[in-house]
Amino acid sequence: MDQTQTPRRGAVPRGLLQTGPVLFSYGFRPFFLGGAIWACVTMVLWIATLAGQIEIASAYGLYAWHAHEMLFGFGSAILAGFFLTAVPNWTGRLPVSGWPLAGLFSLWCLGRLAMLFPDVIGALPAATMDALFLPALLTISAREIIAGKQWKNLKVLIGLGVLTAANLGFHYEAIVIGAADYASRFGISAYITLICVIGGRIIPSFTRNWLAKQGATRFPAPFSRFDMITILASVAALLLWSLSPEGVVTAIVGCGAGALQFARLYRWRGWTTTSETLVTILHIAYLFVPFGFVAIAASALGWIDRASATHILTVGTMSAMMLAVMTRATRGHTGRQLTASKMTNLCYAAILLCALVRPLSAILPAYLVLIYASAGLFWLAAFGLYLIEYGPMLTRVRRQAMG
Incomplete structure (x- = not known):
């Protein structure tokens, strides 16, 4: 969410809206909140519903x-906050x-x-x-x-387009068929692909x-053909899983994508950042990407249930990465220091x-209620x-983003 590209000469600076509600001065504010x-x-x-208290x-x-x-x-809100903040950085145009x-x-x-009220309307x-x-x-x-x-950023629109189509498909499956299995997997796959890219x-x-600020001389490997191969293998594995979540072929391709993703993450040297969790959490969250592909393979072979594999991807990969980006972007775009506080570290923990506990339901079914709770x-x-911690930053104080 921070600026990842050098702005073009004459590019519009961030946070131009200096009047009106702070909440609507930049896209990350309302959508992250x-x-x-x-x-x-x-x-x-x-x-409350699982406990039988409400319907x-x-x-x-x-x-x-x-x-x-x-x-x-939830997921589309965080994605919107990201896109509405990142796209102006990429293009140099006025933010919405x-x-x-x-x-x-x-x-x-x-x-x-x-x-909330489909029973009413x-x-x-x-x-x-x-x-x-x-x-x-x-x-x-x-x-x-x-x-x-x-033009090189058009590829992220493909992921957003797939997610849009998956939402429509989800509604169709849920209303007509009664279970939105295919659309759910396609939606998850769209998020994972966007995270990979x-x-x-x-x-x-x-x-x-x-x-660089710490004076280091060894840095993450730059984007190369290896990264492109890894992304393509991952897309292939996700497509197979979306269409056919069971079978040896899905398992083999999933394992291959997982191995490539482990190697990709290793090339980013995350272990050198452990003194700043605001950076380390990005690597930890991404670690669930290869774990997720391994889980897809295990589920395809019937070794773990499909729900556990799904939750490794949704909670471990998606939600952890979203929280990592939310905390960093909120701090960076409200002028705070890019360092994690104790409360932020508790968020990460x-x-x-949550990501580690939820899949245990497949291993310890006798403790299902305790695991869910x-x-x-x-x-x-x-x-x-x-x-x-971050609600007041999003709603109360208008500050220029750190450069």
């Missing part, structure tokens, strides 16, 4: 609702702010409200209202990248910048514990602590 709040709200509702979204399907709101509710940003955020909020109207947001985000991102002539840009860059509490701790 809204995404973190929704992460907590949906988990509370999920736990929610029965017209849509409880498990489908939970999966949708984590993937396309003020009323246009408020309007886009309102579309996301409309989707969340609609998906109907599953199809709820899905229709939810489906408005991602096409709008895709249109805005495409317009800015094309207008800025950043964008993570391969920002993680080595941030690591190199930090190491909580989300990693523990994972849910760790999730709430991670995003609750983020809201406590």
Whole structure:
């Protein structure tokens, strides 16, 4: 989320909006705040529903609702915050702010409200209202990248486009078939692909910048043909998993992609950054990428259940990486020092514990309730602590981003 490219001469500086609500001065502010709040709200509702205290979204399907709101509710908000902050850095164009940003955020909020009450308004109207947001985000991102002539960044639009299509497919499967298995896997695959592409840009860059400040002389390997081969192998593995999650071929390709991703991460020299967790967490979160591919392979062979493999990808890879980017970007774009506080470190510990605890349900089925409860509490701790520390930064003080 920090600037990863040198701005073009005459590029528009960040944070230009100096009047109006601070919350809508830059894209990361409303979407990181809204995404973190929704992460907590949906988990509370999920736990209460599992405990039999409330009933929610029965017209849509409880498990489908939970999966949708984590993937396309919470996840899309954090992705929007990233795109609306990163794209102006890539293009040198004005960021979306003020009323246009408020309007886009309102579309996301409309989707969340609609998906809370499909039993009242109907599953199809709820899905229709939810489906408005991602096409709008895709249109805005495409317009800015094309207008800025950043052709090499068009590839990230493919991932966003797949995610948009997966959301539509999810609604179709959930309403017509009753289980959105294919669309769910395609949605997860879109997120993982974006992490592979964008993570391969920002993680080595941030690591190199930090190491340079420490006087180091050995840096992460630059992007090369090896990285491209790794990304292509990963896309192939994800496509196979999305279409056919079981079988030897899926397992073999998944293992191959996992091995390449382990090697890729090693080339970024993450072990040299352990004195600054704001950098180290990016490497740890990315470590779940190769673990996720190994889990896909194990699931394809029937060694672990499919849900455990899915949660390694969604909680370990997606959510941990999102929290890592949220904390760094919020600090950097509000003028704070790029160093993790004690509370930030607790956020990281909580989300990693959540990622490690949740898959244990396949190994220790006798402790299923305890595992679910523990994972849910760790999730709430991670995003609750983020809201406590970073909420005021997002809403109260307007500061220029650090250069």
